[in-house]
Amino acid sequence: MKIDAKGMHYRPMNKIIRDAVASGEKEFELDNIGGQRYIGAGLNEKVNITINGTPGNDLGAFMNGPKIIVNANGQDGIANTMNAGEIIVHGNVGDIIGYGMRGGKLYIKGDVGYRVGIHMKEYKKQVPVIIAGGTAGDFFGEYMAGGLMILLGMNGKSPLVGDYVGTGMHGGVMYIRGTVDPYHLGKEVSCLELNEDDVKLIGGYLKEYCEYFGFNFDEVMGGKFTKLVPLSLRPYGNLYVY
Amino acid sequence: MESQLPAEFIVNVDHERCRKCKRCVMNCSFSAIEFKDKVIPNNKQCVACHRCATFCPENAITITENPLDYKDSYNWSPEIRKNILKQAESGGIILTGMGNPKPYPIYWDHMLIDACQVTNPSIDPLREPMELRTYLGAKPESLEFEGDGSNISLKTELAPQVKLDIPIVFAAMSYGAISLNAHKALAMAAKRMGTLMNTGEGGLHEDLAGYTDRIIVQVASGRFGVTSKYLNNSALVEIKIGQGAKPGIGGHLPGEKVGEDISKTRMIPVGTDALSPAPHHDIYSIEDLSQLIYAIKETTDYKKPVSVKIAAVHNVAAIASGIVRAGADIVMIDGFRGGTGAAPMIIRDHVGIPIELALAAVDERLRQEGIRNRASILVGGSIRQSADVVKAIALGADACVIGTASLIAMGCRVCQKCYTGNCAWGIATQKPELVRRLNPELAADRLCNLLTAWGHEIQEVLGSLGINAIESLRGSRERLRGVGLNQEALDILGIKHAGIGQ
Numbered sequence: 117m118k119i120d121a122k123g124m125h126y127r128p129m130n131k132i133i134r135d136a137v138a139s140g141e142k143e144f145e146l147d148n149i150g151g152q153r154y155i156g157a158g159l160n161e162k163v164n165i166t167i168n169g170t171p172g173n174d175l176g177a178f179m180n181g182p183k184i185i186v187n188a189n190g191q192d193g194i195a196n197t198m199n200a201g202e203i204i205v206h207g208n209v210g211d212i213i214g215y216g217m218r219g220g221k222l223y224i225k226g227d228v229g230y231r232v233g234i235h236m237k238e239y240k241k242q243v244p245v246i247i248a249g250g251t252a253g254d255f256f257g258e259y260m261a262g263g264l265m266i267l268l269g270m271n272g273k274s275p276l277v278g279d280y281v282g283t284g285m286h287g288g289v290m291y292i293r294g295t296v297d298p299y300h301l302g303k304e305v306s307c308l309e310l311n312e313d314d315v316k317l318i319g320g321y322l323k324e325y326c327e328y329f330g331f332n333f334d335e336v337m338g339g340k341f342t343k344l345v346p347l348s349l350r351p352y353g354n355l356y357v358y
Numbered sequence: 359m360e361s362q363l364p365a366e367f368i369v370n371v372d373h374e375r376c377r378k379c380k381r382c383v384m385n386c387s388f389s390a391i392e393f394k395d396k397v398i399p400n401n402k403q404c405v406a407c408h409r410c411a412t413f414c415p416e417n418a419i420t421i422t423e424n425p426l427d428y429k430d431s432y433n434w435s436p437e438i439r440k441n442i443l444k445q446a447e448s449g450g451i452i453l454t455g456m457g458n459p460k461p462y463p464i465y466w467d468h469m470l471i472d473a474c475q476v477t478n479p480s481i482d483p484l485r486e487p488m489e490l491r492t493y494l495g496a497k498p499e500s501l502e503f504e505g506d507g508s509n510i511s512l513k514t515e516l517a518p519q520v521k522l523d524i525p526i527v528f529a530a531m532s533y534g535a536i537s538l539n540a541h542k543a544l545a546m547a548a549k550r551m552g553t554l555m556n557t558g559e560g561g562l563h564e565d566l567a568g569y570t571d572r573i574i575v576q577v578a579s580g581r582f583g584v585t586s587k588y589l590n591n592s593a594l595v596e597i598k599i600g601q602g603a604k605p606g607i608g609g610h611l612p613g614e615k616v617g618e619d620i621s622k623t624r625m626i627p628v629g630t631d632a633l634s635p636a637p638h639h640d641i642y643s644i645e646d647l648s649q650l651i652y653a654i655k656e657t658t659d660y661k662k663p664v665s666v667k668i669a670a671v672h673n674v675a676a677i678a679s680g681i682v683r684a685g686a687d688i689v690m691i692d693g694f695r696g697g698t699g700a701a702p703m704i705i706r707d708h709v710g711i712p713i714e715l716a717l718a719a720v721d722e723r724l725r726q727e728g729i730r731n732r733a734s735i736l737v738g739g740s741i742r743q744s745a746d747v748v749k750a751i752a753l754g755a756d757a758c759v760i761g762t763a764s765l766i767a768m769g770c771r772v773c774q775k776c777y778t779g780n781c782a783w784g785i786a787t788q789k790p791e792l793v794r795r796l797n798p799e800l801a802a803d804r805l806c807n808l809l810t811a812w813g814h815e816i817q818e819v820l821g822s823l824g825i826n827a828i829e830s831l832r833g834s835r836e837r838l839r840g841v842g843l844n845q846e847a848l849d850i851l852g853i854k855h856a857g858i859g860q
Contacts, residue, residue, distance in 0.1 A: 130656055153649070158586035158657030177653040178586045193640055196653065197581045212640045216581030218625060234639045235580060239625040259635055261626060287630055350613045350631045356702075357450035 117141050122148035126172065130154055137161050151191070156182050156201075173210075176203050179220070192229070195222045198244070204328050208250065217244040217263065221321075225329045226250040226271070230278070231258060236288060238262030247325050254278035257344070258302070261287040266318055266325075268293045268336060281305065285346040291318050293339040301344070304351045308343040363443050365424045367406045369399035375418035382410035382419060387782040387792055388775075407773040409782035441703070452704070455776030455786070457603060457697040457740050457762055460707050464695075465714035465847070466746045470856055472837040474824035481821040488817040489827035492757050494594065495519035495663040496687040497731040517687060518663050520593050522757055523552025524813045525828055526747060528805075529738050529761030530576055530598065530667070532558030534611045534620050534632065535699030535776065536765075537793040538565065540785045543768060543801035545569040550802070551809045554593050556759070559609060559634055561623040562588055574665070577654065579608060580634035582624040586657050594688065595654050596665040597647070599638070602696025602739035605669030605710045609634035610700065615779050615788050648684035655685070663687035665736070670694060670716030671709075675723035682724060682733045689733050690759065691716050696739025697762040699786055700777035713739050714753065718851045721754025721833060730754075730833075744815035753851065754833040767808040768801040836860075 117136050121129055129152055133144060142163050146155070149169030156165055157177040165184045167175075170191065176184055177196040189207035197216040208226035214233045219242040227250035234255065236244050244263040249270045256277050257265055267290070269276040276294045283302030291314070296307065310318075319337060326333040369390060371382075376397055383393045390403035391410060404421065411419040426436045441452055474480040481488075496517035504513040528544045535558060542565065544555040549572045556574040561583015566573065570591040577584050578598040589595055600606065611620075611632035621628045641647050651664050665688035666681045668674065678689050693713025698706060717737050724730040737750050738759035747758045766772065769783040776786035784796030820826065823837055831837065839856040840848045848855055 127656075131659075134659065154653055154656040157653055158589070160586055173649055174653045178584070178589065178657045180586050193649065193653075196640065197584050199585045215640050216584070218581075218585075231639055235635070237626050239621075239627065242625070255639075258639065259633060261630065261633070284633070284635070286633065287627065349629065352610065352631065352633070353613070355451055356453040357444055357448045 117143065118145045118147065120147050121150070121152055121169070124152065126152040126154055130157065133165075134159070137163055149188075156184050156203075159201075162201075170207075176201065179203075189226075190224070195220070195244075195246075198222070200242070206329070211253070214244065214246045214265075217246070218242060219244050222246045223325050223328055224248040224250075227273070228252045228256075228267075231255040233257045233260055233263070233265045233290075235259045235261060236263040236265070238288065245321055247321060249325075249329060249331065251275070252277045255280045255283065257282045257285055257288070257290050259284040259286075260290070260346075261285075263288045264317075264321070265290045266293075266321065267291070268331075268339070270331060270336070275300065282344055282346070284351060285344075286349050286351050287346060290344040292342045292344065293336070294342065295340070296342055296344070304347055305344050306347050308345060310341050310343050314341075314343055359447050361443075361447055363402070363440060363447070364426055365401035365404065366440075367404040368401050368422050368424050369404050369410070370420045370422060371397045371399060372416075372418040372420075373397075375416040376414075377416060379415060381413050381415065385409045385413045385782060387780045387787075387789075388778075405773045405775045406771070407775070407782045408771045451702045453700055453777050454703040454706055454774055455698060455700055455778075456772055456774040458695045458707050459774070462695070462712065465712055465843070465851065466742075466749055468841055468843050468847075469714075469749050469838050469851070469853065470841060471745070471748060471752070471819060471823070472839070473822040478824050480824050481826055483814075483817040483821040486821070486826055488820055489829065490524050490813055490816060492522045492525040492828060493519040494522065494665075494688055494734045494736070494756060496733055499731065518594075518661055520554070520663060521552070522554065524809055524816075525751060525755075525757035526741075526809060526812060527553050527574070527736065527757055527759045528555040528764050529697075529759040530556035530558040530574070530596065530601075531699070531761055531765075532560030532576075532609075532611075533563055533623055534558075534560040534615060534788070536786050537781075537784055537788060537796060538563055538619065539793050539796040539798045540765075540768060540801065541566060542798035543796070543805060544764065545573065546798060546802035547805035547809070548572040550806050553809065556596065559598055560611075560620070560632075561625065562591070563619070563623050567591070576667075577650075578634050579636070579638040580632060582626065582632060582634070589654060589657050589662070592662060594663040594665055595658065596667050596688075596690065597638075597650060597654070597686075598667045599641070599647075600667065600669035600671075600692070601698060602669045602692030602694050602710055602713070603698035604701040604705045605671050605694070606636055607701065607705050608636040612779075617788055620788060644680040644684050647681065651685045663734075665690050667692060669696075670711045670713055670739070672711060674711070674716045675719040678720040678735075679723055679727055679729070682729050686733055688736055689720065690736040690738070691720060692759075693717075693737070693739035697765075698776075713737050714749075715847070715850050717750060717753050717755055718835075722852060725754075725833075744812035745819075747812065748816055748819050748831070749838060751828060751831050752834050752838050754835070756832065763808070764805055767804045768796065769804075 151172040153172035174193040180199040183202040186205040190209035192210035194213040211229035228248040230253035282305035502513040548555040559578035575592040666686040667690035694710030734756040781787040
């Protein structure tokens with residue numbers, strides 16, 4: 117199904133998409149998208165949505181299955197509490213992407229804003245993955261409780277990541293291609309070197325990532341990565357008196 | 359460090375009557391009773407949960423407060439001294455459970471309800487129908503009809519509504535804070551009584567799948583167990599911003615409570631802390647709140663009312679106005695005496711404002727702004743009896759929520775140790791041997807009895823007020839009078855002092 121979204125409000129547009137998904141439509145191409153919110157929100161079927169233009173906030177919120185390709189920049193709140201599916205953005209995105217994300221993949225070609233991957237969590241085989249090719253703002257992975265984040269810094273901008281990286285982190289893992297000044301780290305995080313398993317793990321995801329965006333896989337993997345993990349699964353365990 | 363803390367309670371065992379059946383030893387979940395030839399209490403461990411005393415077949419156990427005969431000081435009360443000792447020994451924040459126990463004024467007890475005499479006859483609820491039915495959800499500005507004669511239908515498109523047979527809803531208490539058996543009891547009672555229970559922020563256990571049309575599902579900052587299925591399998595969705603017992607403070611389910619089943623429901627690994635930070639990190643403004651409200655509405659195809667729960671704080675009226683304008687269908691306000699499974703004592707006892715004043719201020723503000731119809735108002739924290747419900751509705755609430763009262767009905771003795779996970783009554787615990795002490799069927803019967811009794815009492819009061827529907831009482835502050843309140847409190851409550859007529 118092709119929708120020309122020029123001048124359309126998100127509410128009727130998303131209703132058309134929901135109704136079409138309910139009646140079995142699998143392919144969507146949305147043209148002239150300009151800030152319409154909640155595209156793909158709450159959809160449970162494995163449909164493909166191609167977005168030409170910049171979608172509005174909360175793209176793929178509570179989403180559980182679809183694959184969304186954005187041929188432009190994205191805005192805030194992408195993959196909010198997403199359960200499964202894929203979102204691929206050929207550009208930069210805004211703040212709080214991947215909030216409470218519990219599964220699926222979010223691949224961003226360029227930079228990501230503030231508070232990315234906050235409260236991401238995993239459960240058994242359901243492990244959410246966020247990969248960003250550029251740099252990130254403050255509070256990267258704050259309160260992170262599970263899942264995997266990779267930040268590549270391919271555009272050479274500095275600093276690679278903002279302040280308070282992983283503040284309150286108590287699960288999951290982050291890989292940052294480059295070094296992170298300890299000044300930028302939250303106090304609940306420790307920095308490690310990568311081992312073979314780490315290289316294998318990120319290599320699998322990055323191969324797919326590089327294919328989407330045309331990055332050179334060997335060049336990406338050739339960088340020096342820093343691994344960030346939480347110091348404790350219970351960062352505030354001793355704060356209270358019983 | 360050796361503790362200098364004195365025992366809070368003394369367990370007295372009448373050894374003459376005791377026949378050494380050891381039932382008390384088996385029932386104590388706080389290790390406060392041992393058996394060595396005879397029953398020996400360990401007073402320092404006793405929390406006064408009264409499990410032993412209740413189950414002693416000989417009534418041989420009594421529990422008394424330890425009369426700490428410290429040198430008397432009104433200023434340095436024994437409690438303050440004990441708290442200092444606790445902190446001097448640990449360096450930690452003092453954690454507590456249940457609602458604020460401090461002697462702050464309870465405004466419910468300073469309001470009296472009107473009744474009819476002679477000139478405006480009362481109604482006998484035994485003979486006349488008395489309507490308690492309440493609909494939660496946004497109401498239209500006006501109603502338009504189409505058709506004519508006997509064929510008239512409503513033209514106005516209504517926002518989604520949830521029907522309550524009684525204007526009392528069970529409060530948000532998560533699976534984690536309370537046991538699955540307690541959750542089951544609440545769900546069963548809600549279904550039988552035509553009201554609602556609330557998941558709190560802990561996700562929905564699969565055993566409750568049959569009750570989803572009677573369940574409020576909560577979305578809080580941790581987003582535990584929140585999926586599109588969870589949002590759609592509900593009566594309504596509630597965004598939790600704050601809680602009366604701990605305004606501005608997040609939730610924290612300690613890792614030791616996150617066992618296999620909780621892990622599955624919250625969708626986090628076993629043994630990790632379940633942290634719900636104080637703010638939703640994607641909500642920093644009314645516009646951000648609106649964004650989440652509409653993300654939920656999009657996900658539920660605009661079929662579910664969306665509620666926003668906040669703690670009663672100083673600026674509650676303006677915040678509530680923002681919430682309504684952000685698109686919420688229900689505003690839930692939780693007063694500072696509301697309960698909790700765990701909160702820092704300093705917050706529980708010193709932060710927030712009474713629900714009576716908050717409710718009056720919010721209802722008045724929404725009326726002044728002409729947007730009162732756009733959202734229902736739910737209030738809680740703490741509603742202790744049916745009279746509180748009647749007074750709340752007269753002040754402007756659509757319905758009330760009860761947390762602590764429902765726990766007491768199930769067996770809770772308000773010992774305030776919910777946060778320890780050792781609840782001897784099987785309510786605020788995840789230990790299987792304790793959880794099975796609470797029979798969900800029997801607990802549901804007790805809850806239904808409580809609501810049935812309150813329902814009858816509310817009908818009695820409506821009858822004495824000469825009205826036959828709770829709808830006629832809603833916001834009718836003229837039917838309330840204040841006693842022992844200063845003018846400022848009367849003005850905020852919008853009521854006259856007792857003794858003043860029409």
